[in-house]
Amino acid sequence: MxxxxxxxxxxxxxxxxxxxxxxxxxxxxxxxxxxxxxxxxxxxxxxxxxxxxxxxxxxxxxxxxxxxxxxxxxxxxxxxxxxxxxxxxxxxxxxxxxxxxxxxxxxxxxxxxxxxxxxxxxxxxxxxxxxxxxxxxxxxxxxxxxxxxxxxxxxxxxxxxxxxxxxxxxxxxxAYYAHQKFVRTDKLERGVALVRRRNPTITLRTLDMSRFDEDAHAVLDIYNDAWSDNWGHVPMTEREFARLARDLKQIVDPELVYLLEDDGEPIAFVVSLPNLNEALVNLPDGRLFPTGLLKLLAYDWLHAFKEIRMPLMGVRKKYQGRGLDALLIHETVVRGQRRGYVACEMSWVLDTNRVLINALEALGGVVDKEYAMYEKAL
Structure with missing residues (x-):
């Protein structure tokens, strides 16, 4: 009973x-x-x-x-x-x-x-x-x-x-998962070389922490343009994005945030984050005080965060279809490996985004998790 x-x-x-x-x-x-x-x-x-x-x-x-x-x-x-x-x-x-x-x-x-x-x-x-x-x-x-x-x-x-x-x-x-043992960069590198030849005015740089707010607003502008036609997309308000940027600033690795510029104009970006869940799992009650902060400080930060997650990527609409997303993925995976990250989760990817799915599978990414949104009439 x-x-x-x-x-x-x-x-x-x-x-x-x-x-x-x-x-x-x-x-x-x-x-x-x-x-x-x-x-x-x-x-x-x-x-x-x-x-x-x-x-x-x-x-x-x-x-x-x-x-x-x-x-x-x-x-x-x-x-x-x-x-x-x-x-x-x-x-x-x-x-x-x-x-x-x-x-x-x-x-x-x-x-x-x-x-x-x-x-x-x-x-x-x-x-x-x-x-x-x-x-x-x-x-x-x-x-x-x-x-x-x-x-x-x-x-x-x-x-x-x-x-x-x-x-x-x-x-x-x-959620696609790419581990360095299985990543196939050869095909992607050939494609990236072709993209670079076809777009000689486009340059790539990392996040500039000395002008974080300026770069963050560029990312917001690209995001709201690039994602505007995606299923379920809702633009973030300035204050919502400011809150998100403030939170991410505390954990971001600037060497894993890339912006593409065309003659100095930001046209695309990708953001990857160290997988802090590898540390947060050690705080089962979710509290920093009185003992949680000590647990985090005792964490082996030197060898921490072997994985990253790529939650955000966007290319302005007028630049879409040029393969710039492949360039961003390539830089994230290759440079991530150089910085000691052995794997990258790319999530989430809409089931309707066949271009991105094809690029991730060509790279050697595999589906690690499946998520869904549900709906019902009232």
Missing amino acids: TTPFSVRPVHTRRDRKRFIDFPYTFYRGDRYWVPPLRMDVAKTLHPRKNPFFEHGKMQLFLAEDAGGQVLGRIAAIVNGMHLKKYADGNGFFGFFECVERYEVAEALFDAAEAWLRAQGMTGVRGPANPSLNDTAGLLVRGFDRRPSILMPYNPPYYVDYLERYGFSRAMTMW
Whole structure:
């Protein structure tokens, strides 16, 4: 006999803390879950600290048993920038976690859908935490390896729960993995040499930390142009991007961020990050204080971060189709190896992006994980 439970909205600071705390208890002992820093999660959910709330809104829900033990959580989300671009009536769900009881998941989805209907939404899509410019997607294949930095992880039964509830797959996304033992650079190098000959005015440089803000704004401008026609793309506001850039500045390796310029004008970029999950896994409670910082300081930084993740790449529309993406991938992989990184995850890649998929497979990349976004009419 299953114990009774209830679902209710989060209104107090205490409930918000319990909402944040739940995954650290739920995933305790799971060798593949990587705990995010609690302070980062708290900032993401805080209306005064996350610029998302300047155009969006969110309602959190908790599922609890009769004794007050948390059994699950979910967020119902209205993304104003998404609605401004698409006017499709789609709201979102995110931050979903649930014990292995379908009736609990069903009740959480019911609560999120009811709130979204009250906001005038006619559909729901997710998971997005809280947008596709943040951690997003459901892991549906590849549960036997830890996710890379800023990529989601969840139990396999979540797929069944969403589909039982009536969600269908809206988009498939892939995480490609390239290890130096299997990377085939010969074919790529020939292609890159051809690209360089055909584009003699285009030069490549790394991120200039002395003018970080200027380079960051160039990346934002290219991103919003290059990705504007991609599925689900929502432009970042200036303040959203400033928050992202500020966070990334603390961890970025400038030798792994490349900009292509045509006569000095930035036209393409690629950003790769050291896989900090290799260190964060040592902080199972997600806290830096009082002991977490000591654990990180004791980490073998000299030999740390053998892998990188390439989360962002963009080429201005008028320069697309010239093979510049192959040039950026080549530089990332080759220079990454020179800096001691042995592998690179490129994620996520939309299932519809055949040009990029072909380039990654020609390089020797293989699908390491499969993610998906789901949607449902309300």
